[in-house]
Amino acid sequence: MNSEQRRFSKRSKLITALVVFFSLISAAVVYFYPRLKQASIFDKTNNREDSLPAIPANKIIPKKKDKTIYLTFDDGPCTGSRTVMNILKQEQIQGSFFIVGLHVCKSSSQKIIYNEMKKNNQFEIYNHSYSHALRNRFKYFYSQPKTVIHDFEQCEDSVPFSTKIIRLPGRNTWRMETVNFTDIRASKPAADSLFKHGFLPMGWDLEWHFTNHSQLVQSEETMLKEIDTCFARNNTRIGNHLILLTHDRTFERPEDSAKLHKFIKDLKSRNIYNFEVVSKYPLLPKDTIGIPKTHVIN
Ligand SMILES: [Zn+2]
Numbered sequence: 001m002n003s004e005q006r007r008f009s010k011r012s013k014l015i016t017a018l019v020v021f022f023s024l025i026s027a028a029v030v031y032f033y034p035r036l037k038q039a040s041i042f043d044k045t046n047n048r049e050d051s052l053p054a055i056p057a058n059k060i061i062p063k064k065k066d067k068t069i070y071l072t073f074d075d076g077p078c079t080g081s082r083t084v085m086n087i088l089k090q091e092q093i094q095g096s097f098f099i100v101g102l103h104v105c106k107s108s109s110q111k112i113i114y115n116e117m118k119k120n121n122q123f124e125i126y127n128h129s130y131s132h133a134l135r136n137r138f139k140y141f142y143s144q145p146k147t148v149i150h151d152f153e154q155c156e157d158s159v160p161f162s163t164k165i166i167r168l169p170g171r172n173t174w175r176m177e178t179v180n181f182t183d184i185r186a187s188k189p190a191a192d193s194l195f196k197h198g199f200l201p202m203g204w205d206l207e208w209h210f211t212n213h214s215q216l217v218q219s220e221e222t223m224l225k226e227i228d229t230c231f232a233r234n235n236t237r238i239g240n241h242l243i244l245l246t247h248d249r250t251f252e253r254p255e256d257s258a259k260l261h262k263f264i265k266d267l268k269s270r271n272i273y274n275f276e277v278v279s280k281y282p283l284l285p286k287d288t289i290g291i292p293k294t295h296v297i298n
Contacts, residue, residue, distance in 0.1 A: 067231055068274040069267065070243045070281065072096045072204065074128055074167065077103055077113040080248035083257045088122060091264050095123050096278040097248070098167040101130035101155035114159070124277040126165045127199075130155035133169040142171070142187035149190075149197055163279055165200045172203035176283050179237065200285075202278060204245035205236040214249045216256050220263035227267075238282060 073084055076099050088095045097117055104114045117123050130151045133141035141148060152166055168191065174181040175195035181203065182188045191201055206226055209217035218226070227242060229235070236242045251257045267273055278284075 065272055065274045067240045067272055068242070068276050068280075069227070070096060070241070070276055070278045071246070071264075072098060072167075072243060072278060073246055073248045074098045075100055075103070075132065076248035077110045077117060078249050078252075079113075080250065080252040080257075081113050081117065083251050084248055084260065085117060085120070085123065087251075087257065087261045087264060089120070091261075091268060092122075093264060093268070093275045094277045096126060097123055098126045098128035099159065100128050100132045100169075101158045102132065104159050124163075124279055125159075125161060126163060126167065126202075126278070127152055127155045127159075127161050128167050129169050130158065136170070138170045139186070141169075142184075142190045145190040145193040149193055152194060152199060153197075163200075164198050165202050165278060165284070166194065167203070168194075168201055173201050174203045174237070175199075175201045177285065178283055181237075202243070202281070203237075204243045206230055206242060207245040208247075208250070210247060210250045214247070214252070216250050216259060220259045220266065223263055224266055241282060243278065243281070 071088075071093065073081065073095060074097075076084075076097055081097065084095065099114065099117075103110055105111070114125075117125060129148075131154075134147075134151075141151075168187065171187050171191075172181075172183040173187060173191045175191050182191055183203070194201055208223055211217060227244070230242055231240070246260075251260050267275075
């Protein structure tokens with residue numbers, strides 16, 4: 001090999017080495033660049049998250065709502081029912097209305113209120129008798145079980161209900177498969193007869209009392225305390241479920257409806273209560289709801 005051939009050979013080896021070197025560099029770039037880029041983005045994301053202000057723990061972890069309150073309103077429909085419905089709609093809370101057949105049929109304005117109540121899925125309507133114990137003649141009414149049955153059936157005939165849940169006028173009496181409670185012994189035969197006829201009498205755990213002039217007795221603050229006490233002492237028919245009895249007519253006056261509104265807002269703000277209609281009460285049979293609730297009375 002002459003000197004010129006040796007030079008050519010050296011140059012070829014150098015070129016080959018350079019080609020190999022740059023090929024390795026290119027391969028390394030192709031392999032490592034996406035990974036380095038991803039790592040870089042990840043680091044930036046982490047840094048960005050770290051720089052955000054800390055979210056208060058109570059905003060992240062929802063409190064468990066393990067207590068349920070059933071707001072029940074008796075003796076409607078009446079002017080107070082409309083006030084109650086407006087508050088419940090505003091606060092998006094369900095309500096259970098135990099209505100009196102006679103009150104529905106009594107006036108055209110009360111029929112309109114009934115129809116409004118019936119059409120809104122937020123509310124459920126239950127049978128509270130036709131005559132409200134022959135217009136509050138409680139002792140005589142409950143001494144006549146047949147009259148009692150007839151009165152509740154008359155209410156069903158004039159106002160269709162989607163359930164057999166009823167509330168006895170003036171009596172905190174319960175008849176369900178697993179509950180049998182009578183507050184006034186003289187009404188026991190009537191309550192037993194109602195249950196035999198397929199009705200499900202439901203009472204209450206706590207009452208918002210009213211005076212002879214339909215004015216509220218307890219303040220809304222007192223009611224909140226009474227609810228706390230009931231739950232704390234497990235003083236309800238079943239634990240963590242409280243049925244509250246109120247009356248539509250006690251919320252007719254603006255100052256009283258304001259109390260109801262504040263009471264509901266305060267309950268909601270605690271974020272520990274569910275609000276349900278009484279057809280969801282755990283002790284009821286599963287097939288409690290039957291007939292569609294779209295019927296309108298003319
Ligand atoms: Zn009543």
